[in-house]
Amino acid sequence: MNWLTKTIGASIGKKLMMAITGLSFIGFLMAHLAGNLTIYGGKDAFNAYAQKLHTIGPVLKVAEIGLLVFAVVHVLTGVWLFYQNYNARPQKYAIKKSGGGRTVGSRTMPYTGLFLLVFVILHLSNFTFTDKSQTTIYEIVSSTFANPFYVMFYIIAMAVAAVHVSHGFWSAFQSLGLNHSKYMPIIMVLSIVFAVVVGVGFGFLPIYISFQA
């Protein structure tokens, strides 16, 4: 098994870990957004969706544990990469300008990532690890977004997620070696499209709910 640790521990191996876990989160985000859209169907539709989701029981548990493991891998590998990359240039340039390769997304990956980690912890404590015996998920959501601070925080977090995804999406394909002259331009466009879908799709929900309340 020495070969496995050597392969995964190499620089490309670490990038592979980031790409595979990252792409899984993109899949998760799509499913999460699709589910959340039931909010537009009203209180009952959203509660029914949440209930239905929990009836699949063990499958959901496996998915949750999988996401948790992937999140740990993504965060730890990211921190490791950030540390190594920071150390690869001990003396910084007095002046450094971009040649046009970097984007807002690529430039800020470690920082948007860290912010999203904080957001995810807060988000889970808001909606997942909370007592639901006396109330419904819709009530928790609407009472949370009655607070303008939460509305603002969630909108900012979704903008940050959009920026993170705008680089992460195409970057994952490149890291996996899936760069082809026919498909890469499409993937680059999809990267931006998906970032907008994440930002607007999730970001508009708190606004909508706060107006409903």
Added chain:
Amino acid sequence: MTKTINITLKVWRQNGPQVKGRLETYHADNISTDMSFLEMLDVVNEQLTLSHREPIAFDHDCREGICGMCGAVVNGRPHGHQKGTTICQLHMRQFNDGDTIVVEPWRARAFPIIKDLAVDRSALDKIIQAGGYISANTGAAQDANNITVAQNIAEKAMDAAACIGCGACVAACPNASAMLFSGAKISHLALLPQGKPEAARRVTHMLRAMDELGFGNCSNERECEAECPKEISIVNIARMNREFIKAGFSSSVE
């Protein structure tokens, strides 16, 4: 009549690998715009020598943009702001009268400074030594056309082989990664039939060497392909990633 300009230079001066360096200001007056950047530095060095000061150390060789020996970061851009050129082919007509130009060496842990603008790039040689070659049997040469190579594959291999190993990709990379260099070197051999037998061993060993030499990791910032004087594309990095995945998970190389 040749146009001349006056410029202010801020050049990184450092006496050796271990000592502290600093930016020093020099004035270069009446510089012909037909001069290359290195010729301009020659003029400055002549003046420094005549006034009994230490000339600025910088690497150079062919001055035709093909050897890969020269290189410095000019106003924050490796080899200067002109696309697809080495610093020896960057001409002073690219600058304006009265400009202040900051010149720094390549900065990376893997490239220790020898003196001033000259850095030790033998780390790139070590990556090559780890596997950037093919083994050919001795004896009579075989017939031409015995090994067929499709034109489009030959073109791709040639695009990768255009790498002159100057190190601008490392200098440009926010992570000081040598992935474009390694990707180009691995690609141009992996694409050709002559490179196939050792492909798995090559990519594994070269990547391991790159990691051990203290280069950073690729985070797909694309600064390398933007600054590469030979305009080598990051598709070569993707090809190396594929080669590495193949070698890591489906070859017998450990």
